[in-house]
Amino acid sequence: MPHPFHLGLFLQGSSVQAWGQPWTGRIAETWMKPEFFLDAARSLERACFDYILLEDSSYIGESFAGSRAIYLHNGISVPRQDPSVVASLMAGATRHIGIVPTLATFAYPPFLLARLVATLDQVSGGRAGWNMVTGSSDFAARNFGLEKLTEHDLRYDMADEYIDLVDRLWKSWHPDALVADAESGMLVDHERVHQIDFKGKYYSSRGPLNCGPAPQGRPVIAQAGGSPRGREFASRHADTIVASVVGAPAMRAYRDDVRARMVGHGRDPDSCKVMFLVTPILAASMADARAIQAERRAAEARQTDLKMAFLGKITNIDFTKLDLDAPIGDLTTNGHQQLLDDFKKAAGNKTLRQAIVSFNHDGDGVELLGSPDDVAAQMGEVMQEVGGDGFLFSLPNLHRRTLAEIEDGLAPALQKRGLMRKAYAHEHFRDNLLEF
Numbered sequence: 001m002p003h004p005f006h007l008g009l010f011l012q013g014s015s016v017q018a019w020g021q022p023w024t025g026r027i028a029e030t031w032m033k034p035e036f037f038l039d040a041a042r043s044l045e046r047a048c049f050d051y052i053l054l055e056d057s058s059y060i061g062e063s064f065a066g067s068r069a070i071y072l073h074n075g076i077s078v079p080r081q082d083p084s085v086v087a088s089l090m091a092g093a094t095r096h097i098g099i100v101p102t103l104a105t106f107a108y109p110p111f112l113l114a115r116l117v118a119t120l121d122q123v124s125g126g127r128a129g130w131n132m133v134t135g136s137s138d139f140a141a142r143n144f145g146l147e148k149l150t151e152h153d154l155r156y157d158m159a160d161e162y163i164d165l166v167d168r169l170w171k172s173w174h175p176d177a178l179v180a181d182a183e184s185g186m187l188v189d190h191e192r193v194h195q196i197d198f199k200g201k202y203y204s205s206r207g208p209l210n211c212g213p214a215p216q217g218r219p220v221i222a223q224a225g226g227s228p229r230g231r232e233f234a235s236r237h238a239d240t241i242v243a244s245v246v247g248a249p250a251m252r253a254y255r256d257d258v259r260a261r262m263v264g265h266g267r268d269p270d271s272c273k274v275m276f277l278v279t280p281i282l283a284a285s286m287a288d289a290r291a292i293q294a295e296r297r298a299a300e301a302r303q304t305d306l307k308m309a310f311l312g313k314i315t316n317i318d319f320t321k322l323d324l325d326a327p328i329g330d331l332t333t334n335g336h337q338q339l340l341d342d343f344k345k346a347a348g349n350k351t352l353r354q355a356i357v358s359f360n361h362d363g364d365g366v367e368l369l370g371s372p373d374d375v376a377a378q379m380g381e382v383m384q385e386v387g388g389d390g391f392l393f394s395l396p397n398l399h400r401r402t403l404a405e406i407e408d409g410l411a412p413a414l415q416k417r418g419l420m421r422k423a424y425a426h427e428h429f430r431d432n433l434l435e436f
């Protein structure tokens, strides 16, 4: 019997990223308005996706020749609208799909975060998530008046305390606190709403929350820590882990590692779904898909500067300051450690230039390409090998045609094979996520 798996979309900020690609229409003028996001959310809901994860970073890249020029000129991770606003609009336009904005712990005081995510859970009828990130750039830190980001592992220590506090705020309202008893005239039972008096090493809050309880109790926590410390954190707290891992054997090893860590924390490993980043190429036929792939690879090879700028942004390394024709040397980062480790491993003895050209950062976890039926079959095989739990699509050319390829091509092909749900069984996001 085939086993269904889960699907999510990694929405990289604004659809304006696809500007200049075919089928993007008037996106340069319309990206600011919500219509495209809402069409995307509705389409993926009709396709029965589990969730949309809204990526975020709160700064413009500056890690290429010490300038913002290349980032702005090419729209690399900019513009980025506030994800909580986009998430709220998506919640209003849908009824079943999970909505997961990225909110960084260094940027939001815990009380503000707990209230924001609980409110999103309320207005969406129990479909909110939170992609919990700890930040990766001093440029972002400076936008918040900080001199620099805290050291990588310490950020996770702080995040352990942060989530403990946020959990307590979410629990500060007993689920039955809202009485609304017309006879006694009591709306809320004050004995079921508790002050938390949290005084930690890094954060404090008195509580209780003033927005009332979240329908899910605890909205869904998404996390992507890829370093050993990051995995330890994610396996302790997350309901879904998003992972960028190359190749089915490594994906299996990653998932096994996370599941073993969960058992170590006394958790049921089936209570967290590991979603692997992939960039499927869908077309009418395998030949068409291969042509798209070849074109994309050729464009990438011509765009070494863009790759360096992208990699530089998330590792805080200005590659233009290094010798492009020498081995890459021992690079370190206080940003995304896992990505830099992957880059170093892939580089081996290559020069920096060769390493950049050959490095694939597009989330090509495994190659998925061809007709909808081809891709559905490939996804089934990969999941069989990995053991579960699903895929997170990262699409460099997200536009309405891509959405139709998924909704009207891939989803029915997966459903025919019993690899994807045909309807949502539950009201709440977590219940759907944990259904299988």
Ligand SMILES: Cc1cc2nc3c(=O)[nH]c(=O)nc-3n(C[C@H](O)[C@H](O)[C@H](O)COP(=O)(O)O)c2cc1C
Residues within 6 Å of the ligand: 010, 054, 055, 056, 057, 102, 104, 131, 132, 133, 134, 135, 136, 224, 225, 226, 227, 228, 229, 230, 231, 242, 243, 244, 277, 335, 336, 337, 338, 339, 392
């Ligand atoms: C699929 C995926 C999505 C991510 N989204 C974001 C994001 O939106 N914002 C952000 O600052 N970091 C994001 N990250 C980075 C993670 O928060 C984390 O820094 C990264 O996975 C490396 O883990 P490490 O810091 O433990 O090495 C994402 C990572 C992955 C794999």
